[in-house]
Amino acid sequence: MWDRRVVEKIKEVVGHFSISCRFKNVNDHFEWAFTGIYGPNLNRKRQFMWEELVGLNNWWNLPWCFGGDFNVIRFGSERLGAGRFTCCMNDFSDFISLHGLMDNPLEGGLYTWSNSNSASRIDRFLFSPVLVEYFTHFSQKRLPRVLSDHFPILWESGSHRRGRIPFRFENIWLKAKGFLDKMKSWWENYHFQRTPSYILAKKLIALKTDLKKWNETNFGNIIVKKQHLWSKLNALDVKEDNQPLTEEEKLEKATFRANLEKAALFEEISWRQKSRVLFLKEGDSNTRFFYRMTNSNRRNNCIENLMIDGSLSSN
Incomplete structure (x- = not known):
């Protein structure tokens, strides 16, 4: 669930309301923690959740990111038709203030949960300001939902640069209507002269060109x-x-x-x-x-050492 080329998991802890992982960056060895949360519906149980999170924070004493369904709002504007402040809302804000956490505005919508009668923002990400020095451009965005009452929340902090992607035949093309007939037509219209192996190689090159063009203009990304x-x-x-x-x-x-x-x-x-x-x-x-x-396959494709003239070399 995480890219081991970027972060390494050091430790994990499972609580009543949370699952926490302690990570270390591969490049700079910076350590931080992430906690996934599912908060209780009952007001009397929320205090136990705050105590659990405070205990974790004091134990590891690391820059932290909390994310998930807290099942509680911070302000009246975060629930459709909500009125005055409640004790639960004050406790939530006190927890954020006590640990100096940042709560970025939600982009893409007002609420993170809704049904036919109600709507509220009960899902969010909170994080320590120190993380801004290591992961820039933080934002949390509401994504469209498909089946659940909850909207997915995407927490972003930049992107990775990738090299040029080599051509590969995609199995999903076989799901496209008329694709096999089109491939057959292409193949039968290629005409080359010389040896059979030369003809096969040339046909494959021509087919690759047509596949790439068809993918860009018809199938799409x-x-x-x-x-x-x-x-x-x-x-x-x-x-x-x-x-x-x-x-x-x-x-x-x-x-x-x-x-x-x-x-x-x-x-x-x-x-x-x-x-x-x-x-x-x-x-x-x-x-x-x-x-x-x-x-994992990419890591396994890495050659770490070779046997040269009877000696193992990693240089």
Whole structure:
């Protein structure tokens, strides 16, 4: 669930309301902690959650990031129709103030949970100011939801630079209507002269060119499509925060969700291929697992030493 090329997990702790991990950056060995939270619904149990988090913070004494469903709001404006301040709201703000945590504004919407009758911001990320020195450009954004009452919250702090991606045949192309017929037509229209091996090599080069062109103009980038659908769905979610949707907009929202599920399936197939995991059944869906396996394969492809003239060399 994390990139081991970037951070290394040192320790983990499981509590009643939280799961915490202690991390160390690979590059600069800076140590910090992250805690995932699921807060209680009952007011009388929330004090136990604060005590648990305070104990963890005092034990490790590290720069910290807390994130998850706190099941409590800070201000009246964070719940639809809320009135006066409550003791639970004051306790939440006291916890943030006591530990000097930062609470960035939520981008992309007002609330993180809603049903047909109510809406509130009960999910958020909090973090120590020291983390800003090591992870820049912090932001928390509300993403569109598909099935849950909760909106996913994305906590961002920059991106990694990547090199040029080599060409690979994508298994998801086989899901496109008429793709095999198109490939057959391309192959039969390639004409080269010389030896059979030369002809095969030339045909494969020509096929690669046509596949890349077809992917750019017809099939498209699955990640970009998915982000576009998220954006459309989020726009309707934001509108629904303030006013009911029309029947046409509800139908449009249902279409976006169906297309988003299809795009997510294509993304899973792509990660399955990259991870080279062949023993899972169709329907075993966990993109993070495939992502982890892909990174593992990349690490295994690294040559750490060679036997040269009978001597082991790592230089």
